[in-house]
Amino acid sequence: MEHDRNLSIDPADQLRLVDALARGASRRDVLRLMLSMGILASSAGGILSHATKAHAQAPRKGGRIRAATTSSSTADTLDPAKGANATDYTRHNMLYSGLTQLDATLAPQPALAEEIRNDKATTWTFKLRKDVKFHDGSPLTPADVVYSLNRHKDAATASKVKTVAEQFAEVQASGPNEVQVKLAGPNADLPVILAASHFLIVKDGAKDFGAGANGTGPFKLKEFKPGVRSVMVRNDGYWKPGRPYLDEVELIGIQDEPARINALLSGDVHMVLAVDPRSTGRVKSTPGYAVLETKSGLYTDLVMRQDAAPTSNPDFVLAMKYLIDREQAKNAVFRGFAVVANDQPIPPSHRYYFAGLPQRPYDLDKAKFHLQKAGVSGSVPVFATAAANGSIDMAVLMQQSAQKIGLTLNVNRVPADGYWSNHWMKHPLGFGNINPRTSADQLFTQFFKSDAPWNESGWKNEQFDQLVLAARAESDEAKRKKLYGDMQVLIHEKCGIGIPVFISFLDGHSTKVKGLGSIPVGGFMGYMFAEHVWLDG
């Protein structure tokens, strides 16, 4: 077993685990148990595959799966740099491979790079796997990797991760099978960042993604009709031996949620993304179908601009945070498929989650106290939209609570169309919706640092900025965790962001689809299901 060298748990813990497994604990129970023991995330998979091998069903080769995501339009793309939604990410992960890949705990695992070394988290060397071939038969070379990483810096590529790629000071081949990335500053999270679908490796010089896709991924492109469907067939030369299991995958987008559920339950598709919490009962009660919950770092947050009245008043911010009934948001808005949050953007499942903060309660007295201290009365407008999942319902809940302490919140529902360019971050009080970021550094840099492009509340805190830089350069895991903890405390106490709950991803699937799990980047196993699942005969 290649994982054996990672096994680093003491004998007593091992005993507890084996015991739990003997008692018939589920995979998830064991994972929880292991997390409580503080076992290194990367070793979890190893132990589990040891322990559950006897019970596991052998994967079956062959079969065709049809999977439906939430959208498909003429904006569909084969260019990983432009990937904009779940449909794109899923398609790209089938066609291309990255240097690294995330596992169920969001820890980076080697993929096209079989070995990763770093010097002070600034100079990174990636030793490439040998014998990797593109779909056109050409071998993977350092030039392909250099091109794939550098193209994001060119504005003409219109890459979604241009701001992230700007830290690549220099990318160059440092040997026949090696690529060296020099960063502008230290960043210990680089292997996590490079696992994003935008950084998947394309062929050197690839510019025209209109017609074809030449990658090293588990599937080859058979048909691509934007807005209609994409069909992928197995790549027999895939670099992971034995994978993938499926012969063919058809990916379509069904925007209408009821239509998506109907397509699943009528047997037209095997898997659907984004089941509405209200539909889970219907899916579960139909024999042969199940719902997969992936607890994630996705959140819809209340944005209180620090450069506008009345939200710049720290007491008003606190009043709003006490006004959020998080339990009710979890149960009424998301039917329980959510985890109560504490105004800290890192979810409890994340390795850098800081558990030491007391939960901020729903407390009308405290809210009233801070509101009066802020001297705000009368009515305040709040902007909500269907584009920010659950924001309209949460705004209405807050409106009812506010009424009890003599504050009128006017809920303005604005259209989802154009919300991000016209409303988001433009009103004193509004809602945002932040997709999970795999790297804590990325989350803090993009959304909380003073100069962050999407600093939602316009929050400026020098101490926080210094902590971001310090944590980025810190490769000692324990020290890093401590720094991230301090940052979460600052956000919890001072930032103009209220995070009521972390929203779970819900997938619906036929029980014939085996091998499914959770990779909390998103639904569909973090959009990587295609190489993991197989179809039961």
Place this chain on the structure above:
Amino acid sequence: MADKALAGRLIAQRIGLGAVTLLIVSAVIFTITNLLPGDAAQEALGQSATPETVAALRAQYGLDKPGPVRYASWLGGLATGNLGQSFTASMPVADLVAVRLPKSLLLAAVTAAVSVPIALAIGILSAMWRGGALDRALNLITLSMVAVPEFLVATLAVLAFAVKLRWFPALSNAVDIKDAGQFFRTYAMPVLTLCFVVIAQMARMTRAAVIDQLGASYVEMAVLKGAKPARVALRHALPNAIGPIANAVALSLSYLLGGVVIVETIFNYPGLASLMVDAVTNRDMPVVQACAMVFCFAYLLLVLVADLVAILSNPRLRHR
């Protein structure tokens, strides 16, 4: 010969007017889509837009030029048969439309083939026996068909025939159709839903037109001469009612081409209407313009055909 000259003049006149209409429609659509908040570059980059990437993408799309210049260059392209390049799909608009248009035409054709005969039969039958039990029953049915919104019909049909009975698929992707059986399974539910909407309208217009003629004095004359009711209705009244009927059919058919976005959404049918809605969402102006032109052209064509049918079927106009 008179009818040929009349038809020729009418066609020439209509083509001229049609070209002007298309020009006006394109200008209006261009102006309106420009008024929408955000542009293609902002929509494409979404939450991750930075001023730099937006500017780069705008330059790539040619959105950095002023509106009138863009409109003029689009018009110039259209004149030479070039519909331009889609912003979001990075492929020629003509290719996108070429995939979707045949699908829309096919759905419209199948629906028309099913609905027109049924609608005419219902209309003529209820006109012949107007006020009778049959007429009242058909009235009730068609009125309730008009009253039920199509998304409800479609959703109920999916629940009953796809999810519960599993007779038909819930989706009509219209790809991989190999034989007649598959064709039937794919088209059954969308066509059923659309028939619900259009049959009722056409049937009611037909009934009104035929009843109008049945009250005319030449029909009374025919009845007095001893002609049978069926002969009176079909041979005497119907030819004179064809004008309004053709107009009703033309209106329904133009709806089938461009107005079926709800049915396309529910059944995931890749037609032209949903392409246009997508394009509006993405602010993909060349595609929006092309779709608008196709719909407008189809509408003008159908109305022209209806008018020609009316003229050619009307003995008074024909033999003048």
